[in-house]
Amino acid sequence: MSLRHAILVLLQDQEASGYDLAREFANSIGLVWNATHQQIYLELGKLSEQDMVRYRHVPQEGKPDKKLYSLTDAGRAELVRWLKKPAGPARIRDAFMVKVAGGALADTQLLLSELDILAKQRRERLATFEALAQRLDESGRDENVYNYLTVRRGILDQRAWLQWAEEVRRSLEHRSADSTAS
Amino acid sequence: MSLRHAILVLLQDQEASGYDLAREFANSIGLVWNATHQQIYLELGKLSEQDMVRYRHVPQEGKPDKKLYSLTDAGRAELVRWLKKPAGPARIRDAFMVKVAGGALADTQLLLSELDILAKQRRERLATFEALAQRLDESGRDENVYNYLTVRRGILDQRAWLQWAEEVRRSLEHRSADSTAS
DNA sequence: AAGTGCTGCGCAATCCGTTGTATACGCACT
DNA sequence: AGTGCGTATACAACGGATTGCGCAGCACTT
Numbered sequence: 001m002s003l004r005h006a007i008l009v010l011l012q013d014q015e016a017s018g019y020d021l022a023r024e025f026a027n028s029i030g031l032v033w034n035a036t037h038q039q040i041y042l043e044l045g046k047l048s049e050q051d052m053v054r055y056r057h058v059p060q061e062g063k064p065d066k067k068l069y070s071l072t073d074a075g076r077a078e079l080v081r082w083l084k085k086p087a088g089p090a091r092i093r094d095a096f097m098v099k100v101a102g103g104a105l106a107d108t109q110l111l112l113s114e115l116d117i118l119a120k121q122r123r124e125r126l127a128t129f130e131a132l133a134q135r136l137d138e139s140g141r142d143e144n145v146y147n148y149l150t151v152r153r154g155i156l157d158q159r160a161w162l163q164w165a166e167e168v169r170r171s172l173e174h175r176s177a178d179s180t181a182s
Numbered sequence: 183m184s185l186r187h188a189i190l191v192l193l194q195d196q197e198a199s200g201y202d203l204a205r206e207f208a209n210s211i212g213l214v215w216n217a218t219h220q221q222i223y224l225e226l227g228k229l230s231e232q233d234m235v236r237y238r239h240v241p242q243e244g245k246p247d248k249k250l251y252s253l254t255d256a257g258r259a260e261l262v263r264w265l266k267k268p269a270g271p272a273r274i275r276d277a278f279m280v281k282v283a284g285g286a287l288a289d290t291q292l293l294l295s296e297l298d299i300l301a302k303q304r305r306e307r308l309a310t311f312e313a314l315a316q317r318l319d320e321s322g323r324d325e326n327v328y329n330y331l332t333v334r335r336g337i338l339d340q341r342a343w344l345q346w347a348e349e350v351r352r353s354l355e356h357r358s359a360d361s362t363a364s
Numbered sequence: 365a366a367g368t369g370c371t372g373c374g375c376a377a378t379c380c381g382t383t384g385t386a387t388a389c390g391c392a393c394t
Numbered sequence: 395a396g397t398g399c400g401t402a403t404a405c406a407a408c409g410g411a412t413t414g415c416g417c418a419g420c421a422c423t424t
Contacts, residue, residue, distance in 0.1 A: 002277055003410080009284035019372050032279040039411065041374060062420055064372040076287070083288040086296055087277035089303075095184055095269035097214040097335060102191035103328040105258070106265040114268055121271075145353050146285040153279060153346050160342035164335050171327050185380085201402050221381060223404060244390055246402040 003043050004052075006033045008071060008079040011053060015070040018044055027128070031154045044069060052078055100168065108176045112169065119165045126158040185225050186234075188215045190253060190261040193235060197252035200226055209310070213336045226251055234260055282350065290358045294351065301347045308340035 010016065010024055021044075022037040024030070035043075044067075047053045052075035055067040071079075096118060099106060133151045136144045192198065192206055203226075204219040206212070217225075226249075229235045234257035237249040253261075278300060281288060315333045318326045 002280070005277075005284075006280045009280055012284060012287065017372075018374095022372095029280075029283065032274055032276045032283075034273050036412070037372090038374080038413085041372095042411095045374090060371090063370090064418065064420095066372060079284060080287050083281055083284060084292060086299075087281055090274065090276035090278065091216050092214055092272065092274050094214045094272035095187075096272065097332065098184065098188045098191055098211075099265055099269055100335075101211065101214075101328055101332045102187075102194060102261060102265060103331075105194065105262050110266060117268075142357075145357065146283055149285075149346075149350055149353060150279065150283045152349055153282075156342045156346045160338045164331075164338045167334055168331055171331060175324075175327065199402075200404095204402095218382070219402090220383085220404080223402095224381095227404090242401085245400090246388065248402060 002082065003033070003035055003039060004047060005079060005082045006035070007040065007043055007047065008052065008075055008082075011069055011071045011075070012079065015068045017058075017066040017068055019066065021069075028132070028151065028154065031125075031157060032150070047075065050074075103172075108172050112172055112176075115165055115168060115172075119162060122158050122161050122165075126155060126162070129154040129158065184264065185215070185217055185221060186229060187261060187264045188217070189222065189225055189229065190234065190257055190264075193251055193253045193257070194261065197250045199240075199248040199250055201248065203251075210314070210333065210336065213307070213339060214332070229257065232256075285354075290354050294354055294358075297347055297350060297354075301344060304340050304343050304347075308337060308344070311336040311340065 006025075006029060007021060010021055010029065016024070018037065018041045021040050022035075025033070025035045025040065044053065044055075048055060048069070051072055053069045054072050055069045057065060058068050059065045096114065099111065099114075103111060129151050133148060133155060136148045136151065141148065188207075188211060189203060192203055192211065198206070200219065200223045203222050204217075207215070207217045207222065226235065226237075230237060230251070233254055235251045236254050237251045239247060240250050241247045278296065281293065281296075285293060311333050315330065315337060318330045318333065323330065
């Protein structure tokens with residue numbers, strides 16, 4: 001259980017609404033930890049019951065009102081406590097990989113077109129991350145080290161995936177050339 | 183929900199016991215999809231109720247009896263069906279990354295020592311994967327393409343992580359040098 | 365005028381996953 | 395004799411996560 005802590009980390013720098021957090025989870029942090037809005041609102045509710053966060057109600061014009069959450073001292077203390085204990089191993093769920101592993105039974109053309117779609121998403125993400133990394137690099141490195149490192153992880157991850165995708169493409173195209181030639 | 187499918191993929195080539203599967207999940211596939219033995223036994227139970235897999239009871243000497251599971255036609259059909267529909271996006275839970283993102287509040291020395299431990303595990307895994315890739319490459323490439331590609335993913339992933347770890351180390355050591363020098 | 369999409373919050377049901385506990389035997393080590 | 399490890403399976407309880415649904419208003423397009 002540490003969606004809580006991911007939220008606390010995000011709130012550490014700036015106050016944010018549930019909606020803001022959901023967007024961040026879909027982007028930068030999302031590569032490393034993901035959550036849907038329902039989960040986030042639920043967790044924010046629990047956190048504010050436990051006085052780890054507080055919120056102020058912000059009415060808006062043309063948009064629905066929002067709640068801007070920020071850390072309390074107790075929340076910061078909890079975060080510090082959590083940072084001290086060793087993190088568990090990383091867990092992944094990559095359905096596409098499972099499909100490649102079971103590729104012998106799959107339609108190669110289908111796999112290839114799915115690969116294209118995923119590669120496109122990854123390339124877009126890579127571009128976003130690279131732009132972000134440059135911005136962070138230009139505007140003071142030392143203050144943003146931690147954000148910068150997080151983004152770097154995203155960049156290296158996308159690159160590794162894209163490189164792997166190239167290998168997969170070559171192998172699969174090779175195989176499909178074999179079978180269509182027969 | 184597709185632990186089911188990961189299991190079906192693994193049973194596609196060879197029959198295996200729950201225990202065997204648990205080991206595979208802890209190693210090769212585990213990088214991409216993880217599960218504990220309880221989860222696996224439970225899922226095998228469901229799968230066999232639904233006639234997706236069957237098992238034969240194998241008594242052993244010196245060891246407990248085991249159940250060797252294999253795919254049924256219905257199981258293979260279900261797998262093919264699943265392979266056709268697009269996979270969802272990959273999900274990750276990497277607590278260490280969250281800690282780095284929240285690094286401003288963390289003890290740098292503690293983060294560094296945790297980094298060491300994780301890097302060591304990754305290096306070991308990398309060695310395992312590289313050995314496995316070589317074996318697959320030597321013993322016929324074309325039959326093992328899918329296994330080979332899966333392992334390649336593991337290799338590229340470990341390398342990307344280790345490269346990132348070096349960047350983190352440099353940044354953190356730089357920071358801790360600053361603070362101890364003051 | 366209707367449809368689509370974005371901002372924003374939330375409940376309920378169900379399913380997935382983790383953790384704890386249990387059993388059983390053999391082997392090796394202390 | 396006791397402890398720990400490896401093989402092998404399984405139940406129960408709890409908490410985390412996904413999916414489905416609902417409300418509400420504004421902006422922009424068709």
